Amino acid sequence: MRVRGKLHGGRLCTRCALAGRLAGLLDDGTGAIRPELAPLADALLAMDNPLSGLTWLYPRQGRSGSADDLLRRLGRGEIQLTHEAFNGLQPWRAASHLRDLLMACGVLPAIDKQLCAFERWLDIHLATVHRQRPCPGPAPFHHLGGPARASAPGQRRNRSALAREATP
Numbered sequence: 001m002r003v004r005g006k007l008h009g010g011r012l013c014t015r016c017a018l019a020g021r022l023a024g025l026l027d028d029g030t031g032a033i034r035p036e037l038a039p040l041a042d043a044l045l046a047m048d049n050p051l052s053g054l055t056w057l058y059p060r061q062g063r064s065g066s067a068d069d070l071l072r073r074l075g076r077g078e079i080q081l082t083h084e085a086f087n088g089l090q091p092w093r094a095a096s097h098l099r100d101l102l103m104a105c106g107v108l109p110a111i112d113k114q115l116c117a118f119e120r121w122l123d124i125h126l127a128t129v130h131r132q133r134p135c136p137g138p139a140p141f142h143h144l145g146g147p148a149r150a151s152a153p154g155q156r157r158n159r160s161a162l163a164r165e166a167t168p
């Protein structure tokens, strides 16, 4: 059964309203929560303040990339339960929050967040850079300097250019 509608439909208490909302969003099409996502639903329902969960699921309701949209796509299996899938998700903030939750409840394996942010940056960076200018070498080692060195395309300097500038 899909539960839609008002924040506090009928006489439901907040936790029941959240349970209904989650059941609807995480439905895998069989009328039940996708089994892999049950720990996520449990964790959200166990929150001290279920109202914050409901609030999180309501702002920007239905828009692409909002929390409820991401949950719905997870429920239907449109988003794979892998870190690779989350690396490509937009908007980054909502996806990152959801990934934290999935790691916290054991649906996704815990990984280093900095590494994950770096991998995502690298994906986007390589896609952008190589659209403009194909990589000359077999492996893009020159991109592996780290996010801080090449955050803006206009600021990219390679080592030899810096060395030339430093030479009087």
Ligand SMILES: [Zn+2]
Binding pocket: 012, 013, 014, 015, 016, 017
């Ligand atoms: Zn209740």
